[in-house]
Amino acid sequence: xxxxxxxxxxxxxxxxxxVLILLLAFACLASKLxxxxxxxYGAQSVxxxxxxxxxxxxxxxxxxxxLAALTLAVKGIAIPVAxxxxxxxxxxxxxxxxMSTGLSTSLIAGGALTAFAYLVTRPALLPHGTVAAAVVPLxxxxxxxxxxxxxxxxxxxxxxxxxxxxxxxxxxxxxTLVATFPFIVEAGIFLDIVAGVLIMVVFxxxxxxxxxxxxxxxxxxxxx
Amino acid sequence: xxxxxxxxxxxxxxxxxxxxxxxxxxxxGAAQAAGAAAALGCSLALLVILDGHAPLLAWDxxxxxxxxxxxxxxxxxxxxxxxxxGSISYVAAQEDSGELSRFQVRLYFTFFGIFAxxxxxxxxxxxxxxxxxxxxxxxxxxxxxxxLEGRARSLEAAWKYVIISSLGxxxxxAGTLFLFYSGSALHLGSNLGLTWPYLLxxxxxxxxxxxxxxxxxxxxxxxxxxxxxxxxxxxPDAHAxxxxxxxxxxxxxxxxxxxYAIIRFLAIAQARLGGTYPRAVLLSxxxxxxxxxxxxxxxxxxxxxxxxxxxxEQMGIITVALGFGGTLGLYxxxxxxxxxxxxxxxxxxxxxxxxxxxxxxxxxxxxxxxxAVPVTGAALLLASFAVLGSPPFGLFLSELTIVRAGxxxxxxxxxxxxxxxxxxxxxxxxxxxxGMLTGNAPQLASPYRDRSAVxxxxxxxxxxxxxxxxxxxxxxxxxxxxxxxxxxVIG
Numbered sequence: 213x214x215x216x217x218x219x220x221x222x223x224x225x226x227x228x229x230x231v232l233i234l235l236l237a238f239a240c241l242a243s244k245l246x247x248x249x250x251x252x253y254g255a256q257s258v259x260x261x262x263x264x265x266x267x268x269x270x271x272x273x274x275x276x277x278x279l280a281a282l283t284l285a286v287k288g289i290a291i292p293v294a295x296x297x298x299x300x301x302x303x304x305x306x307x308x309x310x311m312s313t314g315l316s317t318s319l320i321a322g323g324a325l326t327a328f329a330y331l332v333t334r335p336a337l338l339p340h341g342t343v344a345a346a347v348v349p350l351x352x353x354x355x356x357x358x359x360x361x362x363x364x365x366x367x368x369x370x371x372x373x374x375x376x377x378x379x380x381x382x383x384x385x386x387x388t389l390v391a392t393f394p395f396i397v398e399a400g401i402f403l404d405i406v407a408g409v410l411i412m413v414v415f416x417x418x419x420x421x422x423x424x425x426x427x428x429x430x431x432x433x434x435x436x
Numbered sequence: 437x438x439x440x441x442x443x444x445x446x447x448x449x450x451x452x453x454x455x456x457x458x459x460x461x462x463x464x465g466a467a468q469a470a471g472a473a474a475a476l477g478c479s480l481a482l483l484v485i486l487d488g489h490a491p492l493l494a495w496d497x498x499x500x501x502x503x504x505x506x507x508x509x510x511x512x513x514x515x516x517x518x519x520x521x522g523s524i525s526y527v528a529a530q531e532d533s534g535e536l537s538r539f540q541v542r543l544y545f546t547f548f549g550i551f552a553x554x555x556x557x558x559x560x561x562x563x564x565x566x567x568x569x570x571x572x573x574x575x576x577x578x579x580x581x582x583x584l585e586g587r588a589r590s591l592e593a594a595w596k597y598v599i600i601s602s603l604g605x606x607x608x609x610a611g612t613l614f615l616f617y618s619g620s621a622l623h624l625g626s627n628l629g630l631t632w633p634y635l636l637x638x639x640x641x642x643x644x645x646x647x648x649x650x651x652x653x654x655x656x657x658x659x660x661x662x663x664x665x666x667x668x669x670x671x672p673d674a675h676a677x678x679x680x681x682x683x684x685x686x687x688x689x690x691x692x693x694x695x696y697a698i699i700r701f702l703a704i705a706q707a708r709l710g711g712t713y714p715r716a717v718l719l720s721x722x723x724x725x726x727x728x729x730x731x732x733x734x735x736x737x738x739x740x741x742x743x744x745x746x747x748x749e750q751m752g753i754i755t756v757a758l759g760f761g762g763t764l765g766l767y768x769x770x771x772x773x774x775x776x777x778x779x780x781x782x783x784x785x786x787x788x789x790x791x792x793x794x795x796x797x798x799x800x801x802x803x804x805x806x807x808a809v810p811v812t813g814a815a816l817l818l819a820s821f822a823v824l825g826s827p828p829f830g831l832f833l834s835e836l837t838i839v840r841a842g843x844x845x846x847x848x849x850x851x852x853x854x855x856x857x858x859x860x861x862x863x864x865x866x867x868x869x870x871g872m873l874t875g876n877a878p879q880l881a882s883p884y885r886d887r888s889a890v891x892x893x894x895x896x897x898x899x900x901x902x903x904x905x906x907x908x909x910x911x912x913x914x915x916x917x918x919x920x921x922x923x924x925v926i927g
Binding site for chain 2: 332333344348352355359362368371372375378379381382385386393394396397398400401403404407408411412414415416418419422
């Protein structure tokens with residue numbers, strides 16, 4: 213595997229994208245409104261697709277171009293737009309993405325997890341000076357922050373997007389070492405995510421409908 | 437040989453094809469069973485052909501079957517066959533009573549076939565990335581089975597299952613990434629470099645620190661699929677809400693596939709790090725699972741939940757056996773996996789018959805099973821004894837092997853603790869099942885259309901119990917060689 217050096221142009225851009233992705237993960241964690249939460253996730257995916265494009269140029273990889281385009285189209289645009297349209301409008305979700313802990317508590321936990329990610333990955337890294345050495349702690353932190361979002365968010369759709377943030381973190385780690393996964397595997401992972409989102413949306417809308425029917429039934433019983 | 441391997445993975449799709457073509461439950465179920473029988477036959481043939489020879493390797497390691505893979509293929513294909521036969525009468529009865537619509541029946545068999553096919557394919561690949569892709573896809577296919585009945589409870593269980601398992605498997609993917617990072621000295625450029633036999637052969641060149649992290653993440657991640665505590669929380673809900681033959685597939689096949697992935701990582705970790713660190717990780721998760729499983733069995737209620745918590749306990753026992761290690765520990769672990777798969781398949785399939793006849797899943801509302809439904813009652817009784825590890829069934833033998841492995845590996849504290857916990861788990865499980873088996877037998881209307889459907893219900897129970905009994909009395913020479921070759925593969 214040819215490792216990019218951290219001082220090359222592509223290396224700096226990847227590092228920068230990694231930092232932005234981490235910041236957007238924090239933004240997701242902290243956003244109180246459901247709309248914002250979805251927008252931040254979309255922005256994170258756009259940055260990720262930019263990072264994939266950078267890696268594609270640096271490694272001369274046509275496959276990474278395809279993945280970058282797919283990331284932009286599906287994760288950057290389609291999922292956020294669909295999440296807002298279908299789930300917020302049609303299922304009439306509350307705009308408030310309910311959290312089970314206070315905002316400050318979850319942010320402090322997020323900071324602690326980021327520090328933990330650096331602590332765990334630092335000694336285990338590639339030789340110093342490679343871009344992977346800089347990006348892997350970032351991607352680990354994004355994975356942990358996504359998992360934290362899943363834990364603190366009460367609503368199912370918010371949990372789903374938390375899982376997608378975890379996936380973004382893994383993908384960020386994967387593109388810094390381009391040869392780790394062959395294209396067929398990357399494409400398979402992508403397909404899994406799309407299928408996963410579809411099946412989860414089916415469950416969520418089924419659950420929401422059931423709950424609506426249940427409350428309607430309660431209303432009918434209280435007559436007279 | 438390559439053709440044989442492909443045939444194994446594709447043959448369960450017969451049920452999906454029949455369902456998509458519009459077949460009713462009986463026909464689709466029969467097609468499913470025929471496909472599963474073909475898969476089992478082919479995997480037995482493959483196991484005989486492999487017999488310690490060089491593994492089957494094709495397409496840059498994307499296809500890679502050795503004795504260990506062959507052993508798991510046989511287990512999963514066997515369970516699929518039992519569950520497919522069980523599906524015929526179970527789903528047909530639900531279709532006749534109108535509990536499942538025709539659309540739901542088609543959905544059931546479509547996803548059942550895809551689920552089985554994906555699990556078998558996952559056992560056939562040597563590429564760790566593709567392993568993740570297939571395991572995650574099998575999660576999604578089985579989630580559709582869990583949520584099939586469409587009630588609020590089953591949808592909630594399916595949601596919990598898919599979100600927790602997806603997160604878990606994604607963590608395993610992160611573990612896979614760290615494994616590759618640890619191998620950066622190897623310049624893993626080619627696809628072949630990403631296969632586990634290559635990594636095992638070059639384990640000495642892996643960086644120990646990131647390998648440690650990789651192993652921990654893999655155990656946590658794939659352990660979520662196995663149902664190891666504290667990642668087990670999806671398991672009881674999913675097992676309780678899925679249609680019973682699908683519960684049998686989850687408990688007896690899917691959990692084993694997760695365990696297979698852990699064993700692959702364990703082999704690499706042991707080759708580089710020695711035994712101490714992997715042992716500490718596995719014993720911690722294993723004992724935690726046994727304790728959690730045993731404690732939650734105390735609560736009476738849904739009998740499928742009881743069986744599910746017993747699965748958590750059993751997976752804990754297998755993990756502890758892997759932690760004990762050595763030839764004896766691995767032998768016990770593999771044998772326990774096969775035995776548990778058979779016993780749990782019988783338990784869940786008989787629970788399906790009970791649920792259909794009594795129209796409840798609450799243990800407290802079931803009584804007199806032995807008088808009311810003698811065959812199913814007897815199967816439930818014998819399989820309960822088997823799962824609790826009493827002779828003459830296979831689990832007695834494998835648990836004895838595991839305890840012996842524990843004493844052989846040093847400190848007697850762990851095997852003694854294991855024995856105590858096994859005794860602790862016995863009481864609540866036996867109390868609940870005895871309550872179901874004895875007492876007054878109510879008058880029950882048969883949910884099945886005719887006598888042949890009753891016979892089809894009984895067939896997998898008798899088949900599974902017969903296999904369990906044989907394994908308890910005598911380990912066939914072929915199985916013994918297959919187990920020894922599998923252990924040699926792990927090293």
